[in-house]
Amino acid sequence: MQKKPFKNIFLYITFGLVVSLLQAQKSYDYPFQNPKIATEKRVDNLLSLMTIDEKVNALSTNPEVPRLGVKGTGHVEGLHGLALGGPAGWGGKGKEPLPTTTFPQAYGLGETWDTELLKEIAKIEGYEARYALQKYGRGGLVIRAPNADLARDPRWGRTEESYGEDAFFNGKMTVAFVKGLQGSDKTYWQTASLMKHFLANSNEDGRTYTSSDFDERLWREYYALPFKMGVVEGGSRAYMAAYNKVNGIPAMVHPMLKDITVDEWGQNGIICTDGGAYKLLLSDHKYYKDKYLGAAATIKAGINQFLDDFTEGVYGALANGYLTEADLDEVLRGNYRVMIKLGMLDSSANNPYAKIGAEADSMDPWELEAHKKLALEATEKSIVLLKNDPAKRLLPLQKKKVKKIAIIGEYADAVLLDWYSGTPPYTISPLQGIKNKVGENVEVLFAKNNADGKAVEIAKNADVAIVFIGNHPTCNAGWAQCPVPSNGKEAVDRQALNSEYEDLVKLVYKANPNTVVGLISSFPYTINWTQENIPAIFHVTQNSQELGTAIANVLFGAYNPAGRLTQTWVKDISDLPPLMDYNIRNGRTYMYFKGKPLYAFGHGLSYTTFKYKDMEIPKQIKENEEVSVKVNITNAGEVDGDEVVQLYVKHINSTVERPIKELKSFKRIHIKAGETKTVSLLLNPKDMKYWNKEKQDFILEKDTIEVQIGSASNKIFLSEKVAVK
Numbered sequence: 001m002q003k004k005p006f007k008n009i010f011l012y013i014t015f016g017l018v019v020s021l022l023q024a025q026k027s028y029d030y031p032f033q034n035p036k037i038a039t040e041k042r043v044d045n046l047l048s049l050m051t052i053d054e055k056v057n058a059l060s061t062n063p064e065v066p067r068l069g070v071k072g073t074g075h076v077e078g079l080h081g082l083a084l085g086g087p088a089g090w091g092g093k094g095k096e097p098l099p100t101t102t103f104p105q106a107y108g109l110g111e112t113w114d115t116e117l118l119k120e121i122a123k124i125e126g127y128e129a130r131y132a133l134q135k136y137g138r139g140g141l142v143i144r145a146p147n148a149d150l151a152r153d154p155r156w157g158r159t160e161e162s163y164g165e166d167a168f169f170n171g172k173m174t175v176a177f178v179k180g181l182q183g184s185d186k187t188y189w190q191t192a193s194l195m196k197h198f199l200a201n202s203n204e205d206g207r208t209y210t211s212s213d214f215d216e217r218l219w220r221e222y223y224a225l226p227f228k229m230g231v232v233e234g235g236s237r238a239y240m241a242a243y244n245k246v247n248g249i250p251a252m253v254h255p256m257l258k259d260i261t262v263d264e265w266g267q268n269g270i271i272c273t274d275g276g277a278y279k280l281l282l283s284d285h286k287y288y289k290d291k292y293l294g295a296a297a298t299i300k301a302g303i304n305q306f307l308d309d310f311t312e313g314v315y316g317a318l319a320n321g322y323l324t325e326a327d328l329d330e331v332l333r334g335n336y337r338v339m340i341k342l343g344m345l346d347s348s349a350n351n352p353y354a355k356i357g358a359e360a361d362s363m364d365p366w367e368l369e370a371h372k373k374l375a376l377e378a379t380e381k382s383i384v385l386l387k388n389d390p391a392k393r394l395l396p397l398q399k400k401k402v403k404k405i406a407i408i409g410e411y412a413d414a415v416l417l418d419w420y421s422g423t424p425p426y427t428i429s430p431l432q433g434i435k436n437k438v439g440e441n442v443e444v445l446f447a448k449n450n451a452d453g454k455a456v457e458i459a460k461n462a463d464v465a466i467v468f469i470g471n472h473p474t475c476n477a478g479w480a481q482c483p484v485p486s487n488g489k490e491a492v493d494r495q496a497l498n499s500e501y502e503d504l505v506k507l508v509y510k511a512n513p514n515t516v517v518g519l520i521s522s523f524p525y526t527i528n529w530t531q532e533n534i535p536a537i538f539h540v541t542q543n544s545q546e547l548g549t550a551i552a553n554v555l556f557g558a559y560n561p562a563g564r565l566t567q568t569w570v571k572d573i574s575d576l577p578p579l580m581d582y583n584i585r586n587g588r589t590y591m592y593f594k595g596k597p598l599y600a601f602g603h604g605l606s607y608t609t610f611k612y613k614d615m616e617i618p619k620q621i622k623e624n625e626e627v628s629v630k631v632n633i634t635n636a637g638e639v640d641g642d643e644v645v646q647l648y649v650k651h652i653n654s655t656v657e658r659p660i661k662e663l664k665s666f667k668r669i670h671i672k673a674g675e676t677k678t679v680s681l682l683l684n685p686k687d688m689k690y691w692n693k694e695k696q697d698f699i700l701e702k703d704t705i706e707v708q709i710g711s712a713s714n715k716i717f718l719s720e721k722v723a724v725k
Contacts, residue, residue, distance in 0.1 A: 063335040074140035085423030102424035108382040108541030110163030110566040115176040122180025126191040135357030146177040148226035157204040157488030160522030164566025171229030178234030194238035201242035209284040211245035220691035237269030257302040269338040272305035296322035304331035379550035384563035385605040389535040396557030406458040409468035418473035424545035433548025459511035469501035470520035497526040524569040562642035564604035591659030602712035608637030612717035635671040650706040
């Protein structure tokens with residue numbers, strides 16, 4: 001008798017829940033539209049309603065289903081700002097470019113060593129993508145960025161797209177960019193981050209058929225690490241498979257897609273091909289007898305979006321029994337998980353990002369001062385001061401002392417855009433930026449080159465000469481064409497590392513010893529003569545709308561440079577192993593290069609000096625216990641500035657081959673002149689593990705490590721040996 005009330009209460013609760021669900025569903029035509037239902041149930045319902053034709057169509061980059069009112073969203077490029085224009089015409093054929101905030105190339109963003117800045121840049125880019133789509137109907141919400149590939153060789157034509165050569169560093173920058181794009185809402189994403197290109201894609205010549213070969217340890221510890229961090233730490237649920245083979249198997253049909261990224265890392269969203277890669281399985285890789293077998297293998301490997309003409313192949317695979325509808329359902333789930341996270345299947349009332357661009361009279365975001373200021377900050381922070389002769393201290397220039405400046409070089413009066421750039425709302429060239437900075441009291445002379453001896457003439461008559469050299473990011477030529485050997489881009493690797501403009505530098509320097517060289521480039525150069533002779537040199541990448549203002553601010557001391565290199569700059573091309581040698585242990589990157597570089601990984605100077613002291617670290621490091629390593633850093637100069645503090649680890653008694661040293665923590669920090677700050681760097685034991693092939697797992701071995709702290713890989717000021725348990 002006593003149990004009846006409890007039974008009745010249970011029945012009432014159950015009835016109430018059923019009624020609530022039915023009432024909630026009343027406003028929806030189908031259960032998949034109801035955000036209160038679990039994601040997997042929503043996907044189940046949607047797939048059950050779709051025809052086979054709709055499922056095949058949904059394998060494109062836009063998985064919309066018009067009959068069911070399902071809105072999809074396509075891809076856009078966004079390595080350093082949303083691209084809806086630019087040299088490649090990403091805005092769409094026949095459409096006017098839509099301007100968007102344009103930042104330095106990814107290589108330059110890496111040189112900021114600032115993860116918080118990268119997150120803010122990606123946040124703005126994601127906002128502009130939402131705005132462009134929701135106000136102007138342009139673009140999409142799946143952004144092909146960041147590029148988590150590793151710049152293991154400076155000859156790689158797409159070096160400009162990578163953050164650098166170090167896997168841990170690239171991983172941290174990738175995580176920051178992913179989080180910025182996707183936003184901080186717990187339910188919805190602002191945009192979806194689609195990383196590229198998985199895996200080991202760092203040669204352009206022959207990329208559609210060559211194989212990137214390396215052992216399992218390098219796969220786990222180096223090439224795959226930035227992607228893993230992007231998925232596990234960053235939360236990306238989309239990536240693009242590379243063109244190349246990996247150890248003999250085309251990346252887009254490699255078992256690694258499912259076995260590792262899905263089953264181990266938890267990647268459960270979009271896995272797409274690169275453009276035209278499906279056809280290349282037959283034409284270049286010659287891996288399958290016909291397109292039907294190729295389509296079946298691609299889908300069974302885990303691919304759910306084709307950047308290619310794929311429908312005939314998929315229908316043929318279904319007709320021949322190579323594929324079933326269940327195979328399509330399995331991969332399509334990933335597409336709709338991403339669409340649900342973007343709010344594409346929901347009422348806009350539930351999605352905070354759906355309101356972006358809704359106000360008819362709102363100012364376009366690329367016109368906002370906040371977006372312009374962030375572009376300027378990113379460019380300033382990306383500038384690397386390579387040399388500033390302490391005997392001469394030519395930089396920063398003093399406006400009161402300089403009356404006449406000679407600006408020389410074809411890159412001085414231009415802001416050149418790369419293949420993955422959008423169209424900036426405005427650009428400020430170095431020449432214009434310098435003119436704006438000095439005003440009317442300083443005479444600025446300009447010569448594009450030394451035709452008729454003009455460059456030498458104006459250099460002789462100036463107090464200081466500034467020569468701008470570098471590369472053209474699209475080679476100023478057609479697809480797969482680069483007439484200048486040191487230039488490179490997508491589909492073309494560099495044939496030389498020396499600068500064709502160094503003779504011009506020599507002529508100007510002979511005319512005026514007060515010469516500054518500005519290297520505006522997408523990758524390293526072997527500028528040995530320039531380093532030996534020119535008193536001041538700086539590096540900055542292409543593409544920023546604020547390029548000229550940032551350069552002028554650094555030249556005249558309004559901004560104290562603190563960018564750092566993210567790649568080893570060798571002295572000669574002969575210092576490098578063959579381009580197709582993917583075993584980096586054969587002398588590649590700062591981790592294994594035993595020669596003396598022109599500029600080391602992490603190198604970069606400042607207008608002030610920093611002193612390191614009092615390193616504090618536990619005597620023992622245990623597994624699963626993150627360690628805080630502290631160091632006191634004093635700005636011993638007279639100028640406020642940023643310092644990039646770098647922590648490296650060297651294994652003393654490892655049972656396996658380890659790098660000479662490995663970056664395991666870093667932080668960019670602002671310190672005022674005369675100020676001392678205690679900097680805390682986190683060292684995580686998981687980042688010191690190696691891949692044990694026998695145990696098929698990452699292992700933290702009992703070892704002694706040397707923890708090194710400094711301002712570059714070759715400038716270590718403090719070190720301490722620590723036991724690892």
